[in-house]
Amino acid sequence: MSLTGAARQGSPGPGAHDPLFRVEEAPAFTRRHLARLAAGTAGAVQVDRFFGPTECEQALASIRSLPLQQYDTARVPLSAYRFGPQLNEFRTAGGGLDTEAYWHAVEKAERACADAGLAGDPVTPVLERLAAQCGIPLVRATIDGRPVFGGAVRAIENGTLVHCDELVREFPDGLFDQDVTAQLAFNLYASAPERGGETVVWRRRWHPDDESHRQDSGFKPSVVEGCQLIRFRPAVSTAMLFHPGNMHTVEPSHGPRVTFSLFLGLTVPGELIYWS
Numbered sequence: 001m002s003l004t005g006a007a008r009q010g011s012p013g014p015g016a017h018d019p020l021f022r023v024e025e026a027p028a029f030t031r032r033h034l035a036r037l038a039a040g041t042a043g044a045v046q047v048d049r050f051f052g053p054t055e056c057e058q059a060l061a062s063i064r065s066l067p068l069q070q071y072d073t074a075r076v077p078l079s080a081y082r083f084g085p086q087l088n089e090f091r092t093a094g095g096g097l098d099t100e101a102y103w104h105a106v107e108k109a110e111r112a113c114a115d116a117g118l119a120g121d122p123v124t125p126v127l128e129r130l131a132a133q134c135g136i137p138l139v140r141a142t143i144d145g146r147p148v149f150g151g152a153v154r155a156i157e158n159g160t161l162v163h164c165d166e167l168v169r170e171f172p173d174g175l176f177d178q179d180v181t182a183q184l185a186f187n188l189y190a191s192a193p194e195r196g197g198e199t200v201v202w203r204r205r206w207h208p209d210d211e212s213h214r215q216d217s218g219f220k221p222s223v224v225e226g227c228q229l230i231r232f233r234p235a236v237s238t239a240m241l242f243h244p245g246n247m248h249t250v251e252p253s254h255g256p257r258v259t260f261s262l263f264l265g266l267t268v269p270g271e272l273i274y275w276s
Helices: 031-039 053-062 099-115 124-134 208-213
Strands: 007-009 023-025 044-047 081-083 138-140 152-155 180-191 199-205 229-232 239-242 246-250 258-267 272-275
Touching (some): 031 180
Parallel strands (some): 023 044
Antiparallel strands (some): 199 229, 199 246, 258 272
């Protein structure tokens, strides 16, 4: 498969180059893509025109009345905002979930969606398209039988810290009723800046020694020095899937960068669940 202008290879660094760690362009997401990303035999998969430009405009119009909230400034800069509670923001120091605060945030977000006239949460149309392409029903993850919030809208302009997202490490005692064997990250770009805003993913998983590079809730750039990388330039209506257990970051952008984002989880019985 080819690489387009929306995604290109980065320098592999001084180490050995993995030819499988690249951005693959495809007309649609498939089960095979999910399997290869979960197994680490693909870097990322992009689908151009996952939504058409008109659909993206409609999606943006549907969320204009939703109340955006500021991110935790230890993870992303002051100018980054999002709608929809994200589980890792409610993680306790001991690796558990602040359930009272989380479910309160879920109820608040669901009321906001209802007040805005949305049928479901903001990513519902995205999920329907993704499920149709992969041929696998998507269901919300549950905690004690209660569905979590499904997806988030993110507006990030000043970038993020280098970080990785792994539910099984963030909540080592377990969180969902379902057992997750692999976690993937999905982004649909509804708005893209003229310059910047790239997602950079390194072929680099977390190691205990990395804590010496810790910076707030992320890591200093030194943690990925010399590692092979891929760089994905956002484009309106393009969607991207990658393994968030690899170190990754969002670079500063010059202009609005709005994504519909969620995590996917492959479970032991082969189900596909999602959360934010």
